[in-house]
Amino acid sequence: MFALPDCAVEIAAYYEVPIQVVAAVRQQESGSRGQAVGRIGPNKNGTYDLGAMQINTWWLDPETNRNHLQQWGITEQELLENECTNIAVGTWILYENITRYGDWEAALAAYNAGSPESPVGQQYANQVLATLGDPYQ
Secondary structure, eight states: OOOOOTHHHHHHHHHTOOHHHHHHHHHHHHGGGGGGGOEEOOOTTSOOEETTTTEEGGGGOTTTOTTOGGGGTOOHHHHHHOHHHHHHHHHHHHHHHHHHHSSHHHHHHHHHHSSTTOHHHHHHHHHHHHHHOGGGO
């Protein structure tokens, strides 16, 4: 589908997220640039998006997020410099979302916008699902 670092297959298997979904999200988030996309933003809420999977800095903030990444030693620098860490965090978020919402449209919308009801997130989900094709729609 799309070129991925070798670690992505193992990460996807660990979280039981189809590698095709990981690849499609990475492609939607950073295109062929992958990790080189770097730090994008600021977003309207003042946060930034980091690396290949465009992990939002909200995930790093212990004041706004009970699952903040810093409790596991993951920093902004790590998300920017280590594509395998970036893909692991993105895949973990996808796993959490598919477990919570039960379908890929809602999981992908929440990945992008934090909520499956967000019109922006729903548009994002539709774009990723179009890339994936029938098995995920």
